[in-house]
Amino acid sequence: MRNCRKILLPLLFLLCAGCVTETESPAHSSLPIAKGGIPAAEIIVPETPSAPVLTAARELQKWVKAISGAELGIYHAPTTAKNTKIYLGKEFAEGYAVDIAATKGTDGVAVRAAGRNLYIFGALDRGVLNGVYELLHRNTDLIFARPDEDSAAVYSRMPDLSFGETDFRVVPSWKERSFSLVNVHFDPWTHEWSMRNFANYRGMFFNKYHILSSLSSFFSSSVTYEYGTLLANGKYFGRHPEFYGWKEGRRHPYKHYGTQICYTNREGTEAVVKETLAALKRDMTPEITEVHFGFGDTWDLCLCPECLKPIRCEDGTLLKPGDDAFRSMQYYCYLNRIADAVAKARPGLKISTLAYLYAAVPPKVKLHPNLTVIFCPYVKNDKVPVTEPVNKVWEKRSREWADAGKNIGIYEYYGDSSDFPRPIADTAMKDMRFWNSLGIDTFLSLETYPDVRRRKPEDDKLAGAWDVSAVEYWCIGRLMWDSSQDAEKLRKEYFRRAYREAAPAVEGFYAILRKAWYSDAFPSYWNDISYNSASYYILKKGNEKAMRDALCIAERTVVHPVSAKLVKNLRNRFEHLVKVAGNIPDTLTLNVPCSADASKAYEDFDSPFWDKGGVIDGLRPYGKAMEKLPGNKDAKIVLLHDRLNLYVKWSQRLPMSAEQGMLQLPELACEPGRKYPRDQIWKNGANTRMTLEFFLAPPDRSRYFQLACNNHGALYDAEGYNAKFDCGFTAKVRKTSDAFEAVFKVPLNDLGINLNIGNRISGMFCGPFGSWNGGQVHQMSGFQNLYLEMQ
Numbered sequence: 001m002r003n004c005r006k007i008l009l010p011l012l013f014l015l016c017a018g019c020v021t022e023t024e025s026p027a028h029s030s031l032p033i034a035k036g037g038i039p040a041a042e043i044i045v046p047e048t049p050s051a052p053v054l055t056a057a058r059e060l061q062k063w064v065k066a067i068s069g070a071e072l073g074i075y076h077a078p079t080t081a082k083n084t085k086i087y088l089g090k091e092f093a094e095g096y097a098v099d100i101a102a103t104k105g106t107d108g109v110a111v112r113a114a115g116r117n118l119y120i121f122g123a124l125d126r127g128v129l130n131g132v133y134e135l136l137h138r139n140t141d142l143i144f145a146r147p148d149e150d151s152a153a154v155y156s157r158m159p160d161l162s163f164g165e166t167d168f169r170v171v172p173s174w175k176e177r178s179f180s181l182v183n184v185h186f187d188p189w190t191h192e193w194s195m196r197n198f199a200n201y202r203g204m205f206f207n208k209y210h211i212l213s214s215l216s217s218f219f220s221s222s223v224t225y226e227y228g229t230l231l232a233n234g235k236y237f238g239r240h241p242e243f244y245g246w247k248e249g250r251r252h253p254y255k256h257y258g259t260q261i262c263y264t265n266r267e268g269t270e271a272v273v274k275e276t277l278a279a280l281k282r283d284m285t286p287e288i289t290e291v292h293f294g295f296g297d298t299w300d301l302c303l304c305p306e307c308l309k310p311i312r313c314e315d316g317t318l319l320k321p322g323d324d325a326f327r328s329m330q331y332y333c334y335l336n337r338i339a340d341a342v343a344k345a346r347p348g349l350k351i352s353t354l355a356y357l358y359a360a361v362p363p364k365v366k367l368h369p370n371l372t373v374i375f376c377p378y379v380k381n382d383k384v385p386v387t388e389p390v391n392k393v394w395e396k397r398s399r400e401w402a403d404a405g406k407n408i409g410i411y412e413y414y415g416d417s418s419d420f421p422r423p424i425a426d427t428a429m430k431d432m433r434f435w436n437s438l439g440i441d442t443f444l445s446l447e448t449y450p451d452v453r454r455r456k457p458e459d460d461k462l463a464g465a466w467d468v469s470a471v472e473y474w475c476i477g478r479l480m481w482d483s484s485q486d487a488e489k490l491r492k493e494y495f496r497r498a499y500r501e502a503a504p505a506v507e508g509f510y511a512i513l514r515k516a517w518y519s520d521a522f523p524s525y526w527n528d529i530s531y532n533s534a535s536y537y538i539l540k541k542g543n544e545k546a547m548r549d550a551l552c553i554a555e556r557t558v559v560h561p562v563s564a565k566l567v568k569n570l571r572n573r574f575e576h577l578v579k580v581a582g583n584i585p586d587t588l589t590l591n592v593p594c595s596a597d598a599s600k601a602y603e604d605f606d607s608p609f610w611d612k613g614g615v616i617d618g619l620r621p622y623g624k625a626m627e628k629l630p631g632n633k634d635a636k637i638v639l640l641h642d643r644l645n646l647y648v649k650w651s652q653r654l655p656m657s658a659e660q661g662m663l664q665l666p667e668l669a670c671e672p673g674r675k676y677p678r679d680q681i682w683k684n685g686a687n688t689r690m691t692l693e694f695f696l697a698p699p700d701r702s703r704y705f706q707l708a709c710n711n712h713g714a715l716y717d718a719e720g721y722n723a724k725f726d727c728g729f730t731a732k733v734r735k736t737s738d739a740f741e742a743v744f745k746v747p748l749n750d751l752g753i754n755l756n757i758g759n760r761i762s763g764m765f766c767g768p769f770g771s772w773n774g775g776q777v778h779q780m781s782g783f784q785n786l787y788l789e790m791q
Helices: 051-068 097-102 126-139 188-196 266-283 326-345 389-404 425-437 461-481 487-518 530-539 544-557 561-581 598-603 608-612 678-682
Strands: 020-023 031-035 041-044 073-075 084-088 109-114 117-121 161-163 168-171 176-181 221-226 288-294 350-355 371-375 408-412 443-448 589-592 614-619 632-641 645-653 691-697 705-710 715-719 730-735 739-747 760-766 784-788
Touching: 031 041, 031 051, 031 084, 041 051, 051 073, 051 084, 051 126, 051 161, 097 109, 097 168, 109 126, 117 126, 126 161, 126 168, 176 188, 176 461, 221 266, 266 288, 266 326, 288 326, 326 350, 326 371, 371 389, 371 443, 389 408, 389 425, 408 425, 425 443, 425 461, 425 487, 443 461, 461 487, 461 561, 487 530, 487 544, 487 561, 530 544, 530 561, 544 561, 589 614, 589 632, 598 608, 598 632, 598 645, 598 739, 608 632, 645 691, 678 715, 691 739, 705 730, 705 739
Parallel strands: 041 073, 041 084, 084 117, 176 443, 221 288, 288 350, 350 371, 371 408, 408 443, 589 784
Antiparallel strands: 020 168, 031 161, 109 117, 109 168, 614 632, 632 645, 645 739, 691 705, 691 760, 705 715, 730 739, 760 784
């Protein structure tokens, strides 16, 4: 029934590819919304509005009142008042078929003005909610700066409010956009912020905890199952151990970070299908449109004879276990069988998985048509786009995935390590445009910390990230909505809206950091340690005073109360970072002697030539560098070079076992001196605590290399995380009564180290119980200095 009565809306749990943007010049003057704090407009919704439309009405009403003081009425039909009529929903857009068609299949939006009427609509009702936020953004200075309740929105009071930009259409660059929360998977405030900044998917990790809320009304929803969890150990392992992974001569129960299930056992696959269908029957709600399948966060795969059998591809070629695509092919063949069964049982249900770790390699098999593959370019150098040579493997795989199917998405790690203010939006912008140019636009997720405040500064990594990196999160959110926007212009807009009077000073603070960041070839990865980054980019580059001075100016000039809170949080986090970074021990320098006889040392563990080498006598506990603890003496590392090769002798004393005396290392049938995949170096019977690995970076520190040898003599090398790299290094091991030793021969030229150009390199040595000066694996900011003497 249509009438002019005001709707008595029930209280909801309201939250506190290239993009096509078309804007037309309005053929009318600005539409009045409020005059002197009195309503000059009203909102009209359909008789039975959907949750997104109802929320859009409430959000428009809420923020217009906050800005102007005027509370607009919400009605099912227009009143007789001579005011601006704001119609929400496609039900009122009968004359705008072109716009409806343009937004089909997306949550894009069109906003059109006709006389004193304003229409906000899209093919999907979620687009109406986006339209309200876009309309407010274009016509006010409102910004949703961060999720924190006290700092959620910054805006100016405008008792006389009008909307002038009211003719535009936006088709989003990415169909599904997500801030995927890690550490705390469900945080209503952060989800609310993401909704107001155009996210429409809540993340595949959310449903692990089966939390149901009205968030389902505004976000695409999936339910997530892990294969090994479906094959519950208690139910199946005793009766069907063959369903599980084979390693070290036996089958192992499933663990998320342990051995995975067997992908080639057909009866095990049928059991997974059976359990999936039963779980869907139990868990499905009308809001769930997708089932997401995941595997454990590990390379520890089944090594049974069937899983190591070569795979015949559709084109007749034979994939062998050492092939880069072998495990990926095995996985997607397995998933295709499950997807086919699910599609038959539930025809309309979408299916997705992460192309992660071994599954990141595009397989040589046609993907199931219902399957969306979410590609994870992990691990890459985030300082430069995926198209740069250092990230070439990820560019290649991006192109291959674009050719593999139409339903390809991206899962990115830009939000990690954001408790240090990495200026990452510039890279994100270039990457998004590249992927859009390939036709990849189905899904984009940004791994993100929730804005959850913790008591101690050292434990406050989550909200601490928002204290310093909210600007980057906001920019990336806008870029997911419209990848054609410019990151630097967005950043300036954030400063202007969020910090107001203090914007120039805050912008100066970040400009100092950004210059230090981009003027240095030092790479950045998803797992950078914030304190090491602060030490490197702020303290060691002499930026501490200038950055603090900028914040002092911001504190003196800020006026807006919410902006003042943002400045205070930024200052507090900055001071914490530099305080802790100041306690990190100075970088060590080891002189590595040059000897023409160094090659003779490599031939004999007990050669007297090792006595001439530079010595690392003991390693610090991992992550304990800042505590300045003494290193243990369980390891001794000696280094020599002859200008062509670096020679390393590593003696690692074995720990004691209370029950057995000296720890006995497990045996493994492997060929000493042969290179193996990473899962076999650290996991395949080699006792993960008995691998010696070290990292080397050339003088320009633009990249780094990993070399490893386990106690059985199995070898591994990589450029960063790219295991296809081969530097031609060799190593051999021997065991003594209380230790095992390894000697390495590393060709320097293969690592880009030319002593005639530069002989100051950097590195990190990581043993079973500690590292050189307490550094971490793959963390270049913790690398120490190696001076290769020329005489």
